[in-house]
Amino acid sequence: MRYKTAMLMGILITATGLMAQQKLTGLEVMEKVYNRPKGNDMEATLTMILINSNGDKRVRKIKQYIRDFGKVEKKIMFFVEPADVKNTSFMNWSYDDPNKDDDQWIYLPALKKVKRISSDSKGDYFMGSDFTYDDLGNRKPEEDNHKILREEKYRGEDCYVIESTPKDPDYMYSKTITWVIKGKWIGLKREFYDEDGEYLKTLNVKKYEKINGVWVLTEVEMDNAQTNHKTIMKLSDIKINSGIPARMFTERMMKRGL
């Protein structure tokens, strides 16, 4: 199990930002999705339900805090379920400087120490789910070439349909296609195609709501067509701009836990 996340909040939060309906490029649309304002801080409970092809369910629950400190964004996650990872915590510092990698630490209660880990595995799957760290919003728009395929209504929303192909030919996806809601800049649906160009999986935003002036995606679902495995992510107990203190993002809190 990997205990790190990426910019989960990055994909789960969006802003109202009503933009002028001007002619945009594919890159500009994806930058608007990536750069949505998220508020200064956020606290939430994340529940992941993993469902395999037999319909068997596994549940992961995490309490997480995130705060923007200007040049660095800090996150801390406390694992609540399942029982064998309870009291594990994970901390990530993500820097504005594009040349600086994230710093990440994990606290394993069995080892009773905070351990620095490498952040160089954005293609890994998050906690056994169908989401990679990149899928959770960590992938920067400039890492792909973007093209607007068309504009169409999807689930009642006016959307751009964007095809993104990686600049790195060895990347795990050959392309993705994203339905982005105009004005809200929410990626409402995204299809993923594997390295061989075969359809792999689809991300669907099931619910989103505005909390304290910020759009938050409160339920998303990833369906893997090749493995018939599915992951449902739900956010609850959400607080935006509640003033999370800086001391929350320290080794002390990783060890102390909730």
Add this chain to the structure above:
Amino acid sequence: MKKFLLSFVFMFSVLMAGNINMDGFVRSYIGVLTNDSLDYSIVMNTFNLNLSKTGDKMGFKVNPYIYQYSGGNMELGLREAYLDIYFPSMDLRVGKQQIIWGKADGVFITDIVSPKDLTEFILRDFDEIRMGITALKSDYYIGNNTLELVWVPVFTPTKMPPATSIWHPKMPDFPAPATFDYTRSEVRHDLKNSEVFGKFSALTGLVDFEVMGAYTWEDEPTMHVIKHFNLSNPQHPVLDSITIYPEYHRLKVGGGSFSTTIGPFVLRGEGAYYNGKYFNTTRPDAPESVVKKDYVHYLVGMDFSVKGWNTSLQFIERAILDYTDDIEQEQYSNMATFLIAKNFLYETLHISLFTYYDFTDKGSLVRPKISYDIADGVEGIVGANIFTGSEGIFGQYNDNDMVYLKLKYSF
């Protein structure tokens, strides 16, 4: 036994009344030696309970456990039982606690506060190798920097396996009949025999590091040897017998560790200088066949991932300073560890291999393991512990190769 059961009933009552967090595990563990005997190396059932509560100003944790062995033997204990008091910039922890320091994995260099339970050599899970000690610990915080001071009023040595255990260290070939006398092995429980430890640690975006110092006791005793000669012929005294006095000595230790990221690699290092360690010597004029020397112990390690395989390498060296050839231990002893692990099937199947290699005695411990998450919190584990070599820390257990099966339910 009844007292313990009543204690558990009492604890559950408190738990129900006080909104206290409860977690733990139940585990069944069976191991079989793969030599001709096919003896069971271990048949053990475990109940481990963590009761805890964390408030704004105070918290506590109690960790009782029961080990039940084949034949009905039972071990009951408290691995931890402490109170926490939280101040704005400081925490105090009072009571029985495990204290873990350093950046090394599976190697003990600056990690010398909590002694080890080597009843099953080093095969137990790390949190079960660590013994809780009664201590007063204070942590003073300045951002992500921590100054930690620990006072241990009562010295606790390493817990060794009984002489009947397959994990009892092999005795050397003595030149004459040997008798052990334990009358000098007690460290009196008084203030002047207490231990103190201090550590400053920092966690930064560039590097994490620790600097530590300790005024402690060696966790394993020095073997003082008194030789008894037959002097019936004074011209040619004959060694008649020897008496061995295990005795603990004070140690002063200073050291540090660091961890940093270089691209996809995590680089780790740890080292310590030990002042005042006694080593056995063959020098005839050495009192009780021991000599006092300093030594250094250090490690460099690297963690990285290759196509989803998490890999870790560590190289460890121990060097005795001001060495003379009469010292029975080698001047340099070198070891390496290697870990490779990967998850499959949506992280329900875990495969790993952890290996120690002892360059000095050319022995190793190879630990392959496969575990499968049958359901949330339910884990089945199959593994092996394979020893190679003929002497040294691992080679001495060459007849103890084993395969094992564990079933663990976490709640």
